[in-house]
Structure formats: C-alpha cells, structure tokens
Amino acid sequence: MDELLIFGCIVLLFVGVVVPILAIVALNRTSAFRFELTVLRRRLEELEKRGVAEKPVMPQAEAVTTAPTLVAPEPVAAVVPEPADPWLSRAKAAPAAREPDPVNAVTKDPEPSALGGMVTSLVRWFMQGNPLAKLGILLLFFGLSFLLRYTVEHSLFPLELRLVAAALFALVLLATGWRLRHKQPVYALILQGGATGALYLTVFGAFRLWQMLPMTLAFALLVVICAASVGLAILQKALSLAMLASLGGYLAPLLLSSGSGNHVALFSFYLLLSVGILAISIWQHWRELNLLGLAFTFGVGGLWGANAYQPANYLSCQLFLIANTILFGVLSVALSLRAQEKGKQLIDGVLLFAPPLVGFGMQYAITRHWEYGPALSALGYGGFYVALAWLALRRYPSLGKPLVLAALALGGAFITLAIPLALSARWTSMAWALEGLGILWLGVQQHQRRMTYSGTALLVLALCSAVWAQVNGTVPLSLMLIFAVLSLCWLAGAWLWRAVQLQVSLGLLAGGLLFWLVALAGASQWVLNNDSRVMAGVLGLLAISVWGWRGVAGRLAWQALDHSKWLLWPMMLVMLLYQISQQQIFAAGWSNLAWCVALPAAVALLWRDGAALPPRLSRIAHLSLFWMVLLALAMELFWFARDLPWGMAAWGSGLMMAAGGLTIFLINEAVGRNIWPFRVWPALYGVQAMLPVAVALTGLLVLTNFQDGVVYRQTWLPLINPLEEGAALALLGLVMLYRAALRYFPVYIAVSRPWPVVALLALSCWWLNGMLLRALAWYGEIAWDADALWHSRLVQTCFALVWMLAALVVMLHATRRHSRHQWLCGAVLLGIVIVKLMLVDSAGGGGLARAIAFIGVAILVLIVGYFSPLPPKAGEAK
Template identity: 35%
Template sequence: MGVAFALNSDAFGFSAIPAYGLIGALLGLLVARLARNQKADAAAMDGGSSLSERVLRLERLVGRLQAEMATRQAGSATTPAGQPGPSLPEHDQRAVPAAATPTPAPLLAEQGVATPRDRSAAAPPPHVLPDPLERGLRAARAWLLGGNTMARVGIVVLFFGVAFLLKYAADNDLLPIELRLTGVAMTAIALLGLGWRLRERRHAYGLALQGGGVGMLYLTIFASTRLYGLLPVGLALPLMIAICVLGAVLAVRQDAATLAFMGSAGGFLAPLLLSSGGGSHIALFGYYALLNAGILAMAWFKAWRPLNLLGFSCTFGIGAVWGASAYQSTLFASTEFFLLLFFLMYVGIAVCYAIRRDLSLTHHVDGTLVFGTPLLAFLLQAGLVRGKPFALAYSALTLAAFYLALATWLRRRHPRLSLLCDAILALALIFLSLAVPLAFTSLATSAVWALEGAGLVWIGVRQRRLPTLILGLLLQAGSAFAFAVDIGATDHDHVAPPMLALNSHYLGILMISLAALFSGWRLHGKAEARDWLGWLPDIGLGLFVWGMLWWSLGGFDEIRRYFDLRGSFHGLAHNDALGICALFGVLTAGLARIARRGLDWLLMRWPALALPPLLALIGFSASLFYAPLSQVVALPVALALSWLLLYRERDDFGPDLLDPSHALSFWTLCVLLSVEGWRRLGDWVPEGAWQWSAWAYGYGLALLLLAGPGARLAWPVQRHRRAYLLWGGGPLAALLWGWSVASVFSDGGAAPLFYLPLFNPLDVAQLLAALAVAVWLRRLRIDNLFFDGVGAGILPAVAGATGFVWLNVALLRTLHHWTDVPYTLHALGASTLVQASVSVFWTACALTIMVVSTRRGNRVPWLIGAGLLGITVIKLFLFDLSFLSGISRIVAFIGVGLLLLLTGYVSPLPPRKLETSASAP
C-alpha cells in the first residue's frame, strides 16, 4: 500500500505538500518513540502501582485467565483421540505453567505483577523486541497454526470462491440474479448457524465458520446494491448496519478476535473483488464507514490491535489509491466529509485501545494509529485542498486545536494514560508548528518556532522529559534555518526597513535571540536542570553564546541596513550610526545587568565586560573619519554610561577582570580627546603646528590629570591603581615620548601668532608632555608602582637625551623663524649662523651640567658634560674652522673659550667616592 501510495502521490497532488509536513510528522514519531522508551524505563524502575490498583488488575486478569482456560478445555474435548490438540502460539506456550494447577506466584509473574519474591530476586535481563518483519511472521504463524488450521484456510478459500462465482455468474448470465444472490445469502446464514452451534464443542472451527458467514453476507448485500441494483440504498444501509452489529456482537460475546478479523476482512475485500472500475465513491466510502463503525464498537469493549490495524490499512490505503487515480476537485465536499469521518473514527479507536490496554503494564499506546492516523489524514488533506490558499494552514491549525482539546480531556478523565496524553500533546504542538510556515513567511515562521521551542525547553525541564527538551532545541535550530532561508531568498540588503527595529526582519532576529537566551537560562541558570542532567548547563552556555550573537550582530546589522539604505535618520547625519551602535551596546550591557539581577544568572555579567572593547572599536572607527566627541554625539554618552556600568559591577568582579576593562576605557577616552583636539584645531587654525600639538595637549592633559588630582579619586583610580596608573598611564607616557621625538621634523610655526621660543604651541606642548610624564613618574614612586632595576637607570638618560634634543630643536626653530633660515637639514647644516650658535649652545649646556654636577657631587653627569665640551671643541677645529669665517667664526671661538674658562673655575671634577670611606671606623 505504501509503495502504491508513493507512486501515485503526484497524481493526487501530494507534490504540493511542503517539506515541513513530513519533517514535523517524523519529529512527532521520534518524540513518541522516545517518550515510549522513557515511560517503559520509568515503569520498570517504579516497580508497579499502588496496592489497590494491583489487586484490581489481579482480579481482572484471573477472570480473563479462567475464561481462556475454559475455552481451551472445551476445544480440547472435541479433538479426536490420538491427535495432538491445537498448537499454541509461542507466547501462550510460555505462559502456561507445567503444573496442572497453576500456583499464584508464577501466574502473577507471567502477567507482569511483581511478587515479593520477584522484588527480592535479581532483575531479569531486558526483553529485546524482535524487528517488525519477525513480529509479522510470528503473528501470521500464530493465526495459521493457532487452532483449526484447515478450517481457517478453508473459509478463506471458500470466500474467494464464492466471490468469483458471483462475478462469473454475473458475467455469463448463468442463473437469474435473484437466485444467485439468494443462494449465497442462504449459504452465509448456514455457515453462521453451524458456527454458532459448534461454538462450545469446536470453538475455533465455529468461529471460522461464523467469520466466513459474516463476510459472505457483506458480499451479498454489496453485490445486490452496487452491481445489480436490486436493493435500494435505503434498504441496503440498514441491512449492512445490522450485519455490522451482528458481527460485532458475536465477536464481543465470544471474545473472538479471529471472528472479528475474518468478518471485517471479508467486508473490506468485497468491494475490491466485485469492482468493475466504475461506481460512486460515496457508496464505497459509506460502506467502509459502516465497517469502521463496527470496528470502533468492538474497540470500545476489546483491545484487538490486529483488527484495528486491518481497518486502518484498508481504509486509508484504498482511499489513497482511489484519490490518486480518480479524485477531482468537484468531489471535494463528499470526499472531505469521509476523510474527517475516518480520521475521527481511528483517533477514537486509538483512544479506546489505550483505555482497554490500561489493565496491562505495557503497550498502552498503539503508535501506528496514534501517529499514522494524523500523518496519512494530513497528507490526503493536502491533496484535497491543493491550490486553495491557506487551506492546509487552517487544516493544521484545526488539527492542533483538536489534539490539544483531546489531550486536555484525557488528562482529566484518564489521568493514568499519561503516555497517550503526552503523545497527543506532541501532535498538537507539531501541527501548530506546521500551521505557521503554511500560512506565513519564513521570517514569521522563524519567530514562532523560536518561541515555541523555548516553551518546549521550559516544559521539558520542568517535567524532566528529554524528548520534549530535544524537540524544543530542534525547533530553535529550525527557526534559525528558516530565517537563513528567507535571507538567502530575498535581497534584504537592498530593501530599506520602514522603521528602525520595528520591522519583521529585526523582530525575527529578536525572537530567535530571546528564545535562545531564555532556554540558556533554564538550562544553565536554574538548579533543576543541573540536578536532572549534569550536561545540560553546557548546552545552556552554548545557547547563551548563540543568543548573544543573534542579539548583537542582528542589532548592528539592522543599524547598518537602515543607514546604508537611507543615508539619514530623522535629520541625523550618517556618521551618527556609530553613536547609535555605541548606545545599542550600552543598552545591551544594561539589560544584561538587569536580567542578571532578576534571574540570578551569572552569565549575564559578561556583556558589561564586553562593552569597553566594543566602544574602543567604535571610537577607533569614528576617529578615522570624524571628530569623535562632537560629530558622534552619542559616543561620549555611551562612554559615560559604560563607566557607570563598571561602577555598578565593582563588587561583582575581581580586579583581574575589571582592571583590563578600566584600562581600555581610559585609553579610549584619551584617544577620543586627542583626535577631537587634532581635528578641531586643524579646522580652526590650519596653519602652523597647532594641529600637530593637539596630540600632546590631549594625551598630556589626560596623563597630568590622572597622576595629579585624579589619583586621589577613591573610585575608579584608587580602587584600580594598577589599571589606571600603570596600564593606563604607561602607554600615554610612551606616546608622549614618541610624539616629542617625532616633533623634530616640525618647524613649530605659531601662525597667526608671532613665534616666541618656548612660548609657541609646539614648545608649550613639549613642556606639558614633560611635566605630565614627570608627575606620572612621581605618582608611581609614591604608590610603589615604579619598577626598579635596569629600567629605573635608563629613564634619567632617556629623559636627559630627549631634553637635550628638544632644546637643540628649539634653537634651530628660533633661528628658522627669526633669521629666515629654511627648516631643512641641508639649509641648517650650511648656515654659518646656525653652526656658531650650536657650538656656543652646546658649550653652555655642558657648563650647566658640570656646574650642577659639581654642586651635587655627581661625577657621572660631570663627565657627560665634559664629553659634550670635548665634542664641541672637536667640532670647532674640524668643522667651524674650515667652514666658518668672519664674525661667525670669531664669535664661536671666543664664546666657547670664555665658557671653558668659566667652567674650569666654577666646576672642578667632583672627587671619586671611595668605597672604603663608607666602611671606615
């Protein structure tokens, strides 16, 4: 049937069924199987129900066993001597004890009721169910060999023979039609009567005859109405109802599943054997509705699974074959009615089976009927409503509502059928999920699936149901996939959103993110998940990262799309997108902090630590094109709020985590201040060295304020001294030194002001940088953060060399501005005035160093000054004597000579410090 259905699916319109339907159904089947296994494990661990329930089950089981024993004794009494009795199926042979009188303990053990001795003994090995093919072969062998085999085979052969006889007689006009039908009917009645008389002596044989008689009566009435038109429909209908009721009563009265199966099988085969390829589908499906009504009536009293599966297979199989070959859109109304009728019938049969099987400890739910009925019905419905907009979506929504109501009713009326309730509830959720993609776009589908998945994760954790939890995670993954499919199918980068954030694109991202974060909180932030399964917190951590990625990247992409496609936002310039990104980052960190407080979820503290790197990146991007503090208005606000968040987190993190964030925030502020000054001074005073000096003004003021009054702040500087004074101030000092060295190449122009040595923008910036570094080094010594060793000895040498270079450059700039000497290396080297001035200046510097060293008794600096004097003298005789002439040479030699005489008088060489003098008594 399945192969035929698959081959004819296109003809019936099944190609229009979305892939979601099959995927959802398969997921539902997977959930049911997992739930069934979990239920079986739980039942095995519970060890049974309460004492009163066990007693009730025991009484019912004893009554059933007594009836079966009486039936078997009656059957064996009619077996001729010397012949073996009817062979029992394998499970029956195992169930019959060897002793003549069964003892209670083995009986209870065989029926699944635990005894005290069983509970104290070791648990038996788990029973492994055979595969479906093996189970089918066993069932066929049990039917063929269980009882009177010859009678069963004979009645089947007889049924086919009568059907062929009727068809042959009709084709060749051998006898009057009334006589033929009357003969068949009398034969059927005779079989029924004979079977009823033999029910006590030859039970199995009598049941076979009765089943054949019921099937032949179905065959007769159907042929009289369908083939020959001898019986009107108004008369044939009550006759079929009467036969259906008769067969059901006989089967239930004699507890004979075989009779019910054979009678129903004959009824289902009758239209196929008598069919001529034409006729009304209403007559066919109406006839099958009567047969299924009989099966439903028997299911109300008996849990006969083979009979249920027979009716299910024949009804939907034959219906699918008819639909694939003969359905037309004009037949929708009548066909839809019968499809709904059959669906409701087999849902009722599945529920009745579960209620009847409640006496047993296993196999409460017939998975084939519970999941196969909606699957096949939905597939057939897809073929019926092909080409009708939203019809399949409404069908899925109706199925979801139906199964939800059924699950609610079962949970109230039959609370012990928890497994069936869970399976039906899973079907409701699956069809609800399928209704969304059938009705809406992929974006809406992703949003609904994400929220539904989060709800299933919550239910799965609360009820400790792993299949429900897995289904929730799969739905969230499916929501992301549906969103990606929609993005790939549509060109969102070229479609401007109507409003920022208030559009379906971003709302879909938001739903996926919130669903993942909620699921992560349930699995990682709550103790109930950790107490249930130890690996669930790891899944929760992954969901947290997944949700934050969707939140942050989706938000930034939404801002990018809006500004890239529109260019402005209510009058704001395009560059303000960076500011909005910064505010979005602050909003994210703030909401995460609120969520951490409200949900007691420690993972939500990390967005606050991720904010400083984000603002640093945004600030760097803004600095490349704009004045970051004035043209990106929201950026300074975001920085202030970032420090406020760090203040709020001061007691929640250790210094190892907070110190890098504080240092990075301080660097970002310093860079933004310097870039702002550089751009603004360049706009206001494009001439001179004003713009170049802005770097030192920004960095120098920041370092001076940090090491000066800022160092006395209890928060944040004193609380994070190493972060601000060492990690924050160290790079600033290095930048200032690098800027000072690079300033050698600037002429230090002060236009539009007059150039004054040491009072021009560049020299003032140099002095500010030197002062800031000196105050910073002093602060490091006070706070015991200054490093000792080789580095401490290098710093004075570096500072002295840098100061000497700066003073020389200041002299050269002065000569450039006052004497119009070009500020180039070649021009300065060729100028006699510059050379003479340099020689005199070096001598003066050496004199100063030596005088100060003599007064302080420092021999090493005095030697450095003396070395500088030596270099000056060598320069006089090797360079100045050759290239200088006139007044320049006279001034150079006289000036240097006088300074050397003065040095020898006021600054003699300091005495060497004897090591022994310190140890002398």
C-alpha cells in the first residue's frame, strides 16, 4: 500500500508540475529562437545593404534583454567560453555563458519587497539555465529520500550498506559533474549540487537518525562538505551549485526527521549552513543564496518555536537567534555593500530589515513570560544597532554610510518600541511625544527630510498611545499630564514645520490646540471634582491660556498661533449652550466666575487686536460676542417670565416686548454717541445685530395678542397695562430699527419698499384690533373665549364701525395725497366691512346692534363718497 502511495505521489507530481513546466519551457524556447532568428535576419540585411563583404559570425544564443535595434554588430572575437553559472541574472553573468531566457527578458528589476523579492528571486533562479535538469535533480533527491526511508522501514538492506551506497552514489555524481564542467557546464553544476545535498543527507542521517557517527566526526564531515561546496561554487562562480547544495542541506533534517525534537542539533546544523553561505559571500555575493538561508533558518525556527518551545530551551534558542540575526542581518549586508561598485552601494532592504524584525518577533515570544523581558529585548536590539552604526561610521566612513543610516533607523525604532513594552500607555505617549519632538528638531536642523517625517510620525504614534490610555481609563491628573505634554510637543512641532511645509504646520497646530483643551478638561476634573463645573473650569483656563498664546506668538512672530486666541469665542458659545441646556445662567453659582474671566478677556482682545483682523472676521467677532451676551440676557428674561405666578402672564409678555424695544433704543443711542465698541461697526450694531431682536419682537406681537391682558386682582385699563405698554415699546423699537436701516442701508430699503412699512402697519393694526377686543371683552363682560367673542353682537358691531372708520381715514388721506393705491387699500377694507355685515352680522337675524351697524356703515360710506372720491390716474383730467 505504501509503495502504491509513493508511486501515486510521483505520478501526480509529474503530471501537475513537470508536464506544465516542460510545456512552458518548450514554448518559451521556441518563441525565443524565432525572435533571435528574426533579429539575425535583420542584421544580415543591414550588413548586405552596407556592402560588408565579411560574412557575419553567427553568435551564440543570447537572452534578449532589451528591444532589438537595427545596428551592425562589432566583429566578434573568438572567445573560449569559461564555466559560468547559468543561474546568474544576465546583468551579472559573463556574455559567453548566457542562455536564452525570454521569460525574464528585462533590463533591470526594481528592488523587490521582502516576501515578493524572495519568491521572485527563487523563481528566476529556477527558470534560468536548464530548468529541466534542475527539476530532475530535485526529483531524484526526493526519490532517494523516499527510497532510503522505505528501505529503513522494511529493513531491506543492512544500515551500513545503505549509507555507504548513498555516499558512493553522491561521490560518483560529484566526480561526474566535475569532469563535465567544461563540456556541459550547466548540467555539471546541477550534478555537483545534487551530490552535495546527498552527502549532507547521508552524514546527517547517520548521525541524527541512527547514531552511527559521533557528534565530533559528524560535524567534521559536515564542515568538510560545506567547505568543499564553498570551494566548488567559488571556483566555478556557480550560484546553482551553492543554491542546490544549500537547499539539500536545509531539506535533509526535515525529510529524515524522526520527530524527537532535538532542536540543538537541528539549529546547529542550520547555523553551519548559514556560516557556509556567509563564507561564499566573501568571494561571491549571491542575493538568492542569502534569501534561501534566511527563509529556511527563520521559517523552520518559527515553526518549531510555535509548536515545541519551552522556557527551559531559552538559552540555546537565544544563542541561535543572536547568531543568525548577526549572520544574515549584519554580516551579509556588509559583504553585499563591499561587493558593489564604490559610490553606488545600495542596501538590500530584505536582508537588512527582515532578520531583526522577524528575530525580534521570536525574541518577544521567548521572553514574554518575564515582566520586562520584551522591553529589555527591544532595548538590546536598539543598542546593538546604534553601536553598529557608530562602529560602521568610525571604521568605514565612506563605505559604511548607507549602513549607518539604516542601522540608526533600526536602532531608533527598537529603542522607541522598548518604551511601550516597559511602560504603560500614558507614559509611552509622553515619552514618544518628547522623542518625536527631538527627532523632528534634529531633522529640521540638519535638513534631513526623512528624519523630519520620522519625528512627525512618532508624534502621531504618541497620540495613538494617549487615546489607548484614555480608552482603558485614566484619572483626571493623568489625562491632564498626557495631553499637556502632547499638546506642547505638537505645538513645538508645528513651529518647526512652519519653515518646511505650511500645511503640516497648521495640522500640528490644530492638533496641539485641541489637545490643550483636553488637558484643561483634565485639570478642571482634577481640581473641581464636579462634572457640572468642568465646562466652566475649561472656559476660565482657556481665557487665561489665550493671553499666553498671544504673548508667545508675539515673541516668535508666529501669526498662526496668534490667531488661536479667537478660540475663546467658540468655547464661550459651548459654555453658554451648556448652561441653557441646564436652564441656568445667572443661577449657576460659582461656575459664573468663569464668565468673570472670559468676558473681560474677550472684550480686551477686541479692544487691542480687533482692528488687526480682516474686516469680515472683525465683524464676525463683534457680532458673535454681542449675540452671545444678548442670548444670555434673553434666556434669563424668558425663564423669569415663565416662572411668574398664575395670573401674571401679561407682565411676562409685556416685559419681554419692552426689553426688546428698549434694547433697540439703547443700542441706537450708543451708536449715535460713538461709544466703543459700537462706533467700530455702527451699521453692524445698529441694524444687523438687531435683526434677531426684530424677529423675536414680531413673533411676540403676533402671539401675545391672543392674551386677555388681565392681571390677577387688578383692573384692566386700556393703554395703561403691562401688555399694551410692552407692545407699544416693541412697535416703537421696530420703527427705530426701520429708520436706522433707512440711514445705513438706503439702497436695500429702496429696493424692498414698501414692504417694511406695510409690515409695520400690519403689526400695528393687528395689535390695535387685539387691544379693542380686550377692551370689549373686559367692559362687556364677555368671556375670553373664541366662540363667545365671535357670537357677541357688541364685538361684531364695534369691529365693523372701527374698520369702517379706519377705511374712511385711509381714503381721506389718499384723496389729499392724490394716492390712488392708498385709496384702493381703503376701499378694500371698506368692502371687507360690507361683506362682514352681510355674512356675519346678519346671520343671527334682527336686532338693534345689527341695525346700528348697518346705519353707521351707510352713513360712513356716504361721507367717504362725498369727501374722498377715487383719485384719477396719472395724466387724467381731474
């Protein structure tokens, strides 16, 4: 059954992997040969056109790396091809050893990412040269491994014989590959790599699985095989040999593992292989080889640690982790820089950043059971890379410059990471903020844009840590300290950024001011210990803070910070709305001490700096402050009128209307007497600021006219009562507002005529009718009820006569002014009276009141017809 399973796996592997790869390779090779033939034909035609008699030499198959150009080739000298590595990219391999590779026909690949670069490099290595031979040697390696396992399980041959046979077979492959290195360099290198892997497998199996070799001898043999593979790879400049040998060495312990979990032997073997890769890099730097070792070492180590790590294994794992981090993250990068052209060194980002980052993840896993283990580990990593940067700068001032910058970045990152691992979120936030400010200052001083960005990013991380601390719950004192430090650091960062980029400076400034408000809230909670007074505390402290911002901005000549003092206005509005929601302003008690600080501060700011603002902003500042004061007084008056006892509603309505009218009168007087601040914007205060008052008075005049005006236990007198006197003052105030608008905005009033006057007349008529109705209800002893008033003959008759008299007055005035429009308005009112007499007064049948109404109206109509005929139209004869 096992044999069938193995055979089935081999068949599936062949069908699923080998056949598609063969098809792709064959198709690519056919396309490549066709393309090369077309290029050669074009070159031949070009040579024939130029009359070149010499027959062009057919060059060997080359990989097409760029688009072909029709130019005559230089005479090709006879060059004996040297053994070259077919797995090298075309930018590195010798021209004579190149093979067609249309799959990777590109001129230059960009620097890949960590995972993407590793996968791309391995795929490129496999597809270059002779992929069929590589696939064959890999399948042979797997087949021998399965065969060896099968013979072990079924005891077909003595163990010694099996090991000797495997070793002899590997040596034969190695010798055959060495002899074919000149005739078939690609095939020879594949055989040598497979033989090296088989020798690794044999020695490791004899030592690890069957304990037939002592540890000293086994490691000695592994060292010899490693050294031999290094020597062969360097002599032949063969990446393929190094890749296959390393791949076989890394796979050997995995394929023949018995599951005992002896990690020391496994990682010692891997460490030996890593040393071999490093030794190869001394003479020949192959990035793919380093990536292969990095992937196997840390990948296998991570899998083992996730499944089998115990705290008792700490020391051995720590040593292996340190050794591999130094091998791949430091020495490999240094050798890579040395191998590159001087002055054009580029750091391999994968080799530089992957080992410390992945290694620190493993370091965290093995030290997390200690209280400060991860923090000390991060501090150790940071100190190591800072020391490495110092050493590289001191020892290799020119060659080590790229490594110095990268090492400093890594060291700073790990030291920064040590802070949250050792401290709580609130201390981490403050430490990161200070550290970010320091890095930002250094970047600006040294004109290092990347360092500037790094410091700014650290300020943002400090904010994230502060938010995390707040989510988990903090006391008011901690809240104050965290956001005070954060605010000061962000404000300092904004000042540093203002000479670099204004947008970033404004963003940091806005954040710093917002964090300062949060800090003030924390201070208020800490000192007052009362939620209802926190808002007042913030307002009072902000009123003091704006003067501090003003002073600092003046010393630093920082205009953006100077504008921040106007934040007092929105804070006062928030405080006012909060008190209105609580329905207490003057009754707020000690909280109003904040207004005693904020209002004088706001008035002083307008006095000193209001003129420096642009005109539009200055008007907004004046108007908003005035409206806030007006809103506070209006709400207090409204609450006072609402809380009056039963029967005093007339006093409340009258007081509110009288207050609105007196406000318009007093403001106009202040504007006329040039009192500050009304003289600064007279039109603003005299008209625009009074528009909300006018709207409120209009609403009060309309709504309160439905009241009976009676005060409990008092006699109602026409015109001499709170409701009528308040309405008179309100109407007087509206008339004064109209005159002020006519004075300051004549153009707008001229355009809107005659509607403001019509509105004032309508309000006056509305109130006069209400006053008449209240008088009739009181003296006629009619209940103040809509149904009772409607069916009252006295009310209907009086209204008919009054309206008729009003129509008469209007029509007489129109006749004297020769105004046809006014006369028509009076006629309309007269028509309304007649319709009312016919439909309302006559509906209830006869009666003295109805007769008097009709007679009175008839007499008035006759009088109007005599004294006030219809004025003629313009241009008509009288």
